[in-house]
Amino acid sequence: MLNLRQLEILRAVVQYRTTVGAAETLGMSQPTISNTIRHVETLLGFALFERVSNRLTPTEEALILLEESEPLFLLRDAVNQRAADLRMGKIGRLRVATTAELSEAVLPSLIADYGREFPRVQISVETRPLDSVLQVVENGVADVAFMISAYERQGLQFETVDELRTVCLCDAQDPLAKLDVVTPRDLVDRPLVGPQVANRxxxxxxxxFQAAGYDYRPNIETRFMNTAARIASEGWGVALVDELSAFTAMRPGLVVRPYAPELRFDLLAATPKSRPPSRQTQRFINAFGKRVVERIAEVRLASQRSGTV
Incomplete structure (x- = not known):
């Protein structure tokens, strides 16, 4: 019978005891307040206020109505607060898929910081091979996926986060550590660990390697480049990996050298084409990009000064 706006006007008049005070609080005109009260009284069939000396004293019936309607105002306030929190990204759900390289190099610290800043955002992370990462986003199981050098999928929208270069990891005592750049020729007959040819x-x-006249034959092949970096970090051979994977292997005595010819790989964020990314998702993509820039800067600085990672 009564709507929430009418109850809100009744509530304000009870609080201020005048239609003028209620009008100022609600941002409405005084005649509109008065007309609404008269209309509600007519609708209900009983008086809501006693009018004495320009003051409105609520009747017992008005107070009973307000007491019963208070949970509605609490619910409205809760919904408005929830909407504000969603607008500001303070609450929500975020489903992330990624390959192993990025799961190790970027996401742990990023998610920890993000969780501290937005403790009411529920985050789930899936670490999968590239094909599976693309599929879960395309199917709507994940909100965003991060990967290196992906291929086009009809249902996905790709955003370039950054470009990654290929680098060589070796021990500080290795002759490669003294080179300005490492080429395929320098890696012939060396114990090499790197990504398998089955991936891009x-x-x-x-x-x-073939363009330089040599065969690419790693002694140890890995699906994920962070695994190759870890093996080199443990003291076996030299590794060809991307810069973020190199970051995961950082330790004293391990050197990072540029690889020539320079190979660049796109670091991408994928979201479904069927719907635009939510504010929460885009905020996380932006935070991911900033963290990537920090990681790459550290590796490139080590490469430029010919020092240890």
Whole structure:
């Protein structure tokens, strides 16, 4: 019978005891307040106020109505607060998919910081092979996926976060550590660990070797480049990896050298084409990009000064 706006006007008049005070609080005109009260009294069939000396004293019936309607105002306030929190990204749900390299190099510290800043945002992370990462976003199981050198998918929208270069990791005592750049020729007959040719990064490396007249034949092949970086970090051989994977292997005595020819790989964020990314998702993508820039800067600084990672 009564709507929430009418109850809100009744509530304000009870609080201020005048239609003028209620009008100022609600941002309405005084005649509108008065007309609404008269209309509600007519609708209900009983008086809501006793009018004495320009003051409105609520009747017992008005107070009973307000007491019963108070939960509605609390619910409205809660909904408005929830809407404000959603607008500001303070609450929500975020489903992230990623490959192993990025899961190790970027996401742990990023999610920890993000969780501290937005403790009411629920975050889930899936670490998968590239094909599976793309599929879960396309199917709507994840809100965003991060990967290196992806291929086009009809249902996905790609955003370039940054570009990653290929680098060589070796021990500080290795002769490679003294070179300005490491080439395929320098890696012939060396114990090499790198990505398998079955993935796009490995195939690009193989092409660079072939262009130089050599075969790309890692002694140890890995699906994920962070694994290759870790193996080199443990003291076995030299590794060809991307810069973020190099970051995960950082330790005293391990050197990062540029690889030539320079190979660049796109670091991408993928979201479904069927719907635009939420404010929460876009905020996380932006935070991811900033963290990537910090990681890459550290590796490039180590590479430029020919020092240890």
């Amino acid at each position: 990064v490995g195939l690009t490396l193989a092409d660079s």
